[in-house]
Amino acid sequence: MNLKIAVLAGDGIGPEVTNEALNVLNAVAKHGGHTFTYEDLRIGGVAIDADGSPLPEATLAATLKCDAALLGAVGHNKFNSYPPSQRPEAGLLKIRAELGGYANLRPSVAYKPLADNSPLRAEVTEGTDILFVRELLGGLYFGEPRWWDKEKKLAHNTMVYSEAEVARVAKIAFELAQKRRKKVTSVDKANVLEVSQLWRAVVSEVAKNYPDVTLEHQLVDSMAMHLMNTPRSFDVVLTENLFGDILSDECGVITGSLGMLPSATLGGKVNLYEPVHGSAPDIAGKGIANPLGAILTAAMVLRHSAGLEKEAAAVEAAVQEVLTAGYRTADIARGDYAGQKKVSTGEMSKAVLDAIKL
């Protein structure tokens, strides 16, 4: 299998954790005789410094010629006084829009024994394995018209979805559920919103093509509660843009640390893979960042762009194994846990590489 990957390491801990993700990809490629080639490209603060733009034309053009894009993080305090359109973060928003992915996948997994690091009781979270599929290009965040009239003391946003926009993201959710535990929970507010009534109707229609997958509908308000009470009962959770933003962040507590969360955005010209965390300027350059979010993101590259499901699962199993063995970067270390081995970014990554069974 050949895969050309755009590597957009970015700022802060971005390059540190991306490096570890690449080590994992290289180990898988070497073992399976695959050819993964990488193109290092600038984005964010490093691109502003070198090229005068947070997303240089050359970066975008080269990324569009790749099979997948792996992004670290962007953002640096020295740009805090810049207007939003000239900050490193503008490069990230622009590349997401240009690549055009509409299905944002965010797994929320309670790794043992990390579950007891979460504010939720371990017996509630243990075994949780949710995959959020959040629609990323529609809804309130993009709907027109949008305005704030300060004189009239009035502001306006528009929640709008077409049937086609709902159908395409629903299809991805059902396809993913077929490869998992065959359940889709679709979230809406159909008791109040017309957009949600359309959403529910279209999702129910798409579901007919996937008779092996169980579909349930949940209203977003009670869903927020169910996720905290019975997280184990969910498999794939399909949501529109705003609801998914809120619910997937809520589920961050199940995993315990921002440094553990991967994401993938599918459906556009090039799939975009990125850990959920930012550039973490407070710990950048110290070699202590948790590389697991980036490594789990590499597993998503293997699963969704390389079609290497077995290898992706092997990487995820290796992450579980090193956590069980007590390996902890600073963000997930606990003072009272006797068995833990406090490790650096590189040591954590090395432990995962040693634990991958291909």
Ligand code: NAI
């Ligand atoms: P952040 O995610 O960078 O950091 C929040 C907290 O989590 C910090 O205490 C940080 O040390 C910790 N943390 C994050 N990732 C970690 C990891 N892998 N290992 C250990 N600890 C980790 O969010 P923050 O501080 O709000 O933003 C910092 C910069 O990053 C800003 O410029 C922001 O705009 C940018 N940002 C970029 C994102 C991206 O590139 N996708 C996403 C979020 C923020």
Ligand code: MG
């Ligand atoms: Mg958010």
